[in-house]
Amino acid sequence: xxxxxxxEHDNSRLATATLNAVTAAAxxxxxxxxxxxxxxxxxxxxxxxxxxxxxxxxxxxxxxxAEPLAENLAVLAQRVAGEGGYRAVLVGxxxxxxxxxxxxxxxxxxxxxxxxxxxxxxxxYERPIYAGNVMVAVESDQPVDVxxxxxxxxxxxxxxxxxxVEAIAAGPDLGLSRVLGRELSKSERPELGAAAxxxxxxxxxxxxxxxxxxxxxLADTLGAALGASRAAVDAGFVxxxxxxxxxxxxxxxxxxxxxxxxxxxxxxxxxxxxxxxVAINKDPDAPIFQVADYGLVADLFDxxxxxxxxxxxx
Amino acid sequence: xxxxxxxxxxxxxxxxxxxxxxQSGVELTGVKMSINPFDEIAVEEAVRLKEAGVATxxxxxxxxxxxxxxxxxxxxxxxxxxxxxxxxxAELQPLAxxxxxxxxxxxxxxxxxxxxxxAIDDDANQTGQMLAALMGWPQATFASKVAxxxxxxxxxxxxxxxxxxxxxxxxxxxxxxxxxxxxRYATLPNIMKAKKKPLDVVAAGELGVDVAPRLRHVRHxxxxxxxxxxxxxxxxxxxxxxxxxxxxx
Ligand SMILES: Cc1cc2nc3c(=O)[nH]c(=O)nc-3n(C[C@H](O)[C@H](O)[C@H](O)COP(=O)(O)OP(=O)(O)OC[C@H]3O[C@@H](n4cnc5c(N)ncnc54)[C@H](O)[C@@H]3O)c2cc1C
Ligand SMILES: Cc1cc2nc3c(=O)[nH]c(=O)nc-3n(C[C@H](O)[C@H](O)[C@H](O)COP(=O)(O)OP(=O)(O)OC[C@H]3O[C@@H](n4cnc5c(N)ncnc54)[C@H](O)[C@@H]3O)c2cc1C
Numbered sequence: 305x306x307x308x309x310x311x312e313h314d315n316s317r318l319a320t321a322t323l324n325a326v327t328a329a330a331x332x333x334x335x336x337x338x339x340x341x342x343x344x345x346x347x348x349x350x351x352x353x354x355x356x357x358x359x360x361x362x363x364x365x366x367x368x369x370a371e372p373l374a375e376n377l378a379v380l381a382q383r384v385a386g387e388g389g390y391r392a393v394l395v396g397x398x399x400x401x402x403x404x405x406x407x408x409x410x411x412x413x414x415x416x417x418x419x420x421x422x423x424x425x426x427x428x429y430e431r432p433i434y435a436g437n438v439m440v441a442v443e444s445d446q447p448v449d450v451x452x453x454x455x456x457x458x459x460x461x462x463x464x465x466x467x468x469v470e471a472i473a474a475g476p477d478l479g480l481s482r483v484l485g486r487e488l489s490k491s492e493r494p495e496l497g498a499a500a501x502x503x504x505x506x507x508x509x510x511x512x513x514x515x516x517x518x519x520x521x522l523a524d525t526l527g528a529a530l531g532a533s534r535a536a537v538d539a540g541f542v543x544x545x546x547x548x549x550x551x552x553x554x555x556x557x558x559x560x561x562x563x564x565x566x567x568x569x570x571x572x573x574x575x576x577x578x579x580x581x582v583a584i585n586k587d588p589d590a591p592i593f594q595v596a597d598y599g600l601v602a603d604l605f606d607x608x609x610x611x612x613x614x615x616x617x618x
Numbered sequence: 619x620x621x622x623x624x625x626x627x628x629x630x631x632x633x634x635x636x637x638x639x640x641q642s643g644v645e646l647t648g649v650k651m652s653i654n655p656f657d658e659i660a661v662e663e664a665v666r667l668k669e670a671g672v673a674t675x676x677x678x679x680x681x682x683x684x685x686x687x688x689x690x691x692x693x694x695x696x697x698x699x700x701x702x703x704x705x706x707x708a709e710l711q712p713l714a715x716x717x718x719x720x721x722x723x724x725x726x727x728x729x730x731x732x733x734x735x736x737a738i739d740d741d742a743n744q745t746g747q748m749l750a751a752l753m754g755w756p757q758a759t760f761a762s763k764v765a766x767x768x769x770x771x772x773x774x775x776x777x778x779x780x781x782x783x784x785x786x787x788x789x790x791x792x793x794x795x796x797x798x799x800x801x802r803y804a805t806l807p808n809i810m811k812a813k814k815k816p817l818d819v820v821a822a823g824e825l826g827v828d829v830a831p832r833l834r835h836v837r838h839x840x841x842x843x844x845x846x847x848x849x850x851x852x853x854x855x856x857x858x859x860x861x862x863x864x865x866x867x
Contacts, residue, residue, distance in 0.1 A: 378751060399775075399777040400778070402743050403760075405744075406742075408751075410713060411751050418743055432741070433644075434644065437634065437635055438838050439838070439840070440835050441835070441836045442833050479787075480787050480790075481785065481786045484783040484784060484785050487781045488779040489780045526867065543780060544776045544780070544781065545778060551736070559860070580864045581847075582860070593846060596846065597847035598848060598849075599846075599849045600856050602852075607853055610853040
């Protein structure tokens, strides 16, 4: 039995989600191949080669893979999956994976399984539905399954492997889409999806200036990533990639600090698997307290600076 | 330009769902149903494109039971011109929905399909991408801005690291994210008018596609509820607990 992991990368670096997908692939118990399609992607290939547990890296270089566009990648993945006799094709459930996997599945005439959190055996998966309020066990008798992997449910695979690299032929350039531009948030802070500590702010902060004035120092003190509720993003306090929740990022850090967030189910869907949850909210009945390990009923404008001071005092 | 908007009838987002005691699924009897919130955003975008003179007709389509007529009426009340119900009582998985939508798209020949990015019940986030694949059309998922040009559409997408703008050749599939727009409320006169707008019912069987489920949903369960913890009196107690009890800092 063999599995294929589709690598997410920017030609120079693999996304962590790819390492989570390799760990999920290892649950199938067979050889793991990693498909790296790019242009000038030697660094990403070398990184894939060193992932523990990977047998082969399939390297495809062409100008039309310089950007990770779904149309060209899906046709390539369809061919590789079809020729390779894989039991499953896996990709991280990131915006890259969610965009690509269903397209690959449909080309293969296969049903895809989204956001897999457990693999009991080949063809037996578990996934959350209804914003994580229901877990469903899914069974498939398909010859090949196409899965997106919830990254918080599988540890990142380690390094130290020594996979072989095989260059394979590129697929066609369909010329259906092109990238006009990107605005990526730059941050010195840890990546939200992979951080050990997350500090998240909601509508209670009032505006973007308050958000940064109060939460930046707290996050700096803790070495934390910053997140937000949808209300905070919609109101323009912070960019979209800060959003935690059913329709934002799913996080499961060791410590999640929710500041001025009420705890709507759509928000809880993104953070309730955190190990320890702290909530700071002035409303003692806010639903966030039902999931918080430590709840502080207080005005955040007093409590957050006091917390930062107390923590930096060591 | 004609725009097709697939909409799904789902459990209202305010409802806390319960698993049936035999674990066969989620209790849907007596539960409030609504149009999937992302599909409302998709309808709004299509209607705005029509109001801006870019689109000529907005057709809403839903696949499911006859109860979906109600959902389609709410799309008509928002400004869609007509609606199509692909009627079936069968369980539809995203691949099946995509195949039914393909059959409708082949009849209707839209230049653009605007879906929701995900349905809030099954959270699959698949249908739009699958439809695009089956049609051989380009796709732009998680759209927060749509600008139609000559034979192309430029779409700004919400991706993990921020925003990305891509250009697609038309016809194309776009899936709507939350910040694409704020849907309007249907006014009473428009709700009345919607009752008279055309709503065609097509039996799914007539479309000649295989809609058999490929996956079995064998067991549903509510995840172990997280136990609420304690309330702390002040910042000092909080820091003490985090250091000495939880040991996370
Ligand atoms: C389809 C759909 C998808 C969604 N997806 C997401 C998602 O992915 N992520 C998400 O977060 N939401 C999502 N939502 C929105 C969600 O339902 C809530 O509206 C949102 O999470 C609320 O954000 P909030 O907690 O910041 O704001 P509010 O609910 O307004 O809460 C603000 C809180 O701040 C507290 N507060 C105010 N002032 C102070 C103060 N001075 N000191 C202390 N506390 C204070 C208040 O007591 C209140 O509890 C979605 C909704 C829908 C319909
Ligand atoms: C009677 C019935 C019972 C079911 N029971 C279960 C169950 O117990 N457990 C379970 O897990 N699943 C069940 N399903 C299947 C589940 O609802 C499907 O997986 C679902 O139809 C497709 O997934 P999704 O809506 O999350 O797709 P997504 O890919 O998330 O949907 C994205 C977009 O596609 C479009 N779209 C999706 N569905 C339709 C539609 N029907 N008509 C028009 N446009 C659409 C919308 O624009 C939507 O925003 C049942 C379905 C039916 C009809």
